[in-house]
Amino acid sequence: MTDHPSTFKAVETRQEGVQWDDRASIHAAGDGRGIFDGAKxxxxxxxxxxxxQVMAYPPERRGDxxxxxxxxxxxxxxxxxxxxxxxxxxG
Structure with missing residues (x-):
């Protein structure tokens, strides 16, 4: 679960396991994505x-x-x- 692979100096940069410190953002499930997705x-x-953060929501809201x-x-x-x-x- 890492960022897309790099070819920096032709060295494989993929790391095994979950990269918990990777950048991420929460979006509404039905936000339509699109060209301005990053701003949503x-x-x-x-x-x-x-x-x-998502797990802190009540279970019935997590799917949102x-x-x-x-x-x-x-x-x-x-x-x-x-x-x-x-x-x-x-966490």
Whole structure:
């Protein structure tokens, strides 16, 4: 779960495991994405912070949000809850 791969000096930069300090932002699940998607973020920070924020919402509201992680990965409720349940989750 890292940013898109780099070719800096032709060295593989992919790291194993969850990169909890990657950039991420919370968006409304149905925000339509589009050209101004970056401006539609409700809150931004690290992936760990955004997972903790979504998990702080009541369970019935968690599906209203997604997390967009650096590298164009969009996490929905099931993936967010799975990350929060991991033993290495720093939140």
């Amino acid at each position: 973020g409700l809150r931004s920070g690290t992936l760990a912070e955004m997972v903790a 949000f997604v997390i967009q992680k650096a590298g164009d990965h969009r996490l929905a409720r099931a993936e967010i809850e799975a990350l929060a349940a991991r033993s290495d989750f720093p």
